Amino acid sequence: MSTKRQGDSGLGLDAQRAYIEHYYSDKPILAEFTDVQSGKDVFNRPELMKALALCQEQQAILVVAKIDRLSRNTEQALAIYRELAGRLESCDIPNLDKFTLTLFMAIADRERELISIRTTGALVQKVKRSGQWRKGSQAFTTGRAARLGHATIKAQAAQNGQSRPASAMINQLRQQHYSWSAIARHLNAGGFKTPKGGHYQAVQVQRLYQRALAEAL
Incomplete structure (x- = not known):
């Protein structure tokens, strides 16, 4: 990767x-x-x-x-x-x-947190020395940019979510003749969630697979 x-x-x-x-x-x-x-x-x-x-x-x-x-x-x-x-x-x-594995990942998480803190602190000091970090655009100051950004993020989340990678994994496992129940167990073990945040059941896996097939036609 x-x-x-x-x-x-x-x-x-x-x-x-x-x-x-x-x-x-x-x-x-x-x-x-x-x-x-x-x-x-x-x-x-x-x-x-x-x-x-x-x-x-x-x-x-x-x-x-x-x-x-x-x-x-x-x-x-x-x-x-x-x-x-x-x-x-x-x-x-x-x-x-x-x-x-837990130890190394925890250390990496901590290092990223410290980097974020240092970066934020540097920006704060920059503002103290030079005034405003950067002048906001009209779209930013009026709030229009925030509204547009929120709408875009919401639309992308509704479209993609975890459905696309889940569909890819379902298709891969289905080609290997896994049952719907077995695929559901794999998705849950991998941390996948349904659009409502729950665990996958066999019937949900089958529906997602059929929907992906229909969209591909």
């Missing part, structure tokens, strides 16, 4: 591939999956969903170059670890287990 900027340059992905080739040169690799997406949220990572499905089918180990390339969210990383029954390895953490 790599950010778009890293993916455009090829440096991020090449470096990650080099790590894995170095540590796993003597081990068979079933497949390679590449997401040029942010690691902040696993739900917009279709290739990761495919990798998880393959690991479930083959009882294989998911290998990542660095643990922060898997996810930047502690809860999501632990959900993946549980879904794979511990079959998760990272080149930067020897002998990865639940304790070390």
Whole structure:
């Protein structure tokens, strides 16, 4: 996994591939999956969903170059670890287990929090020294920009939510002949929520699959 900027340059992905080739040169690799997406949220990572499905089918180990390339969210990383029954390895953490995964993710979360605090503090000092940080546009000062932004976010959330990545995972597992109930268990283990925030049931999985098929026609 790599950010778009890293993916455009090829440096991020090449470096990650080099790590894995170095540590796993003597081990068979079933497949390679590449997401040029942010690691902040696993739900917009279709290739990761495919990798998880393959690991479930083959009882294989998911290998990542660095643990922060898997996810930047502690809860999501632990959900993946549980879904794979511990079959998760990272080149930067020897002998990865639940304790070390939780510890490393918590440290990363704390570092991001400190960076945010430092950035906010720097902006506050800038305002104190120079006055207003930047002059707001007319749309901003009148509140029109906020209303437009809110409407856009609401529309995108209604359109996408978690339905799109959930549909991708459902389609992948359905092709492997998983039952609706088994797919529902996979979605719930991966942290997916229904539009109302609940857990998936077999009938909801089937409806989402059929709706995705209808939209594709």
